[in-house]
Amino acid sequence: MDKKIEGKDTLHDIAKVINKYQSFAIFCHISPDGDAIGSAVALRDAINLMGKTAYAFCDGAIPDDLSFLNVHLDDDESKISDVDVMIMVDCNSLERIGRFAPLFDNAKIRCKIDHHQMSEYVLDYSYTDTTSPSTCDIIFDLIKILGVDITNDMAQCLYTGISSDTGCFMHESTSAMSHFRSYELMQRVSIAPKPIIIYSSIKTEIS
Numbered sequence: 269m270d271k272k273i274e275g276k277d278t279l280h281d282i283a284k285v286i287n288k289y290q291s292f293a294i295f296c297h298i299s300p301d302g303d304a305i306g307s308a309v310a311l312r313d314a315i316n317l318m319g320k321t322a323y324a325f326c327d328g329a330i331p332d333d334l335s336f337l338n339v340h341l342d343d344d345e346s347k348i349s350d351v352d353v354m355i356m357v358d359c360n361s362l363e364r365i366g367r368f369a370p371l372f373d374n375a376k377i378r379c380k381i382d383h384h385q386m387s388e389y390v391l392d393y394s395y396t397d398t399t400s401p402s403t404c405d406i407i408f409d410l411i412k413i414l415g416v417d418i419t420n421d422m423a424q425c426l427y428t429g430i431s432s433d434t435g436c437f438m439h440e441s442t443s444a445m446s447h448f449r450s451y452e453l454m455q456r457v458s459i460a461p462k463p464i465i466i467y468s469s470i471k472t473e474i475s
């Protein structure tokens with residue numbers, strides 16, 4: 269069943285927007301963590317695999333402690349203003365996407381996929397599930413709805429996001445579904461990310 273929590277749209281509504289339009293720019297939050305990078309990159313790759321065009325941007329580089337992901341963000345910012353849809357992931361306000369905020373605010377269609385508390389910012393499409401331990405848990409479900417096969421890179425990204433936002437499955441928010449999704453993701457990666465590496469990246473972030 270599609271959950272409808274806080275935001276006015278369901279995950280199926282977001283999938284309909286992705287199915288309908290052709291080009292997308294995805295933004296994650298400043299000072300990105302595993303969930304931010306993981307959700308932006310996995311969604312970008314999934315949309316590209318649908319034969320559409322998607323870019324992932326962040327006001328800030330992928331931190332060194334996530335370099336094991338071996339994925340890249342996009343850097344040609346001239347593409348942004350022409351896209352049909354802009355999507356912010358893992359952040360709940362315009363300020364959180366840093367210097368991209370004015371561009372995002374002028375998008376033809378603005379979407380949000382997130383698990384933080386809602387802010388005042390009103391978007392065209394908004395899916396927020398505050399019960400979800402990570403945005404990567406949500407992106408996993410969205411990719412399933414879109415019918416895209418999860419690649420090695422996508423699985424690495426989603427697993428890293430789920431495990432980092434759950435404190436390597438130690439936080440109270442950790443759900444049975446997080447374990448279930450991780451089970452599938454770990455079967456899809458050639459070399460499974462080691463929780464100990466992700467755990468040390470979280471510790472670096474906190475300190």
Ligand SMILES: [Mn+2]
Pocket residue numbers: 303304358383401402403433
């Ligand atoms: Mn998160």
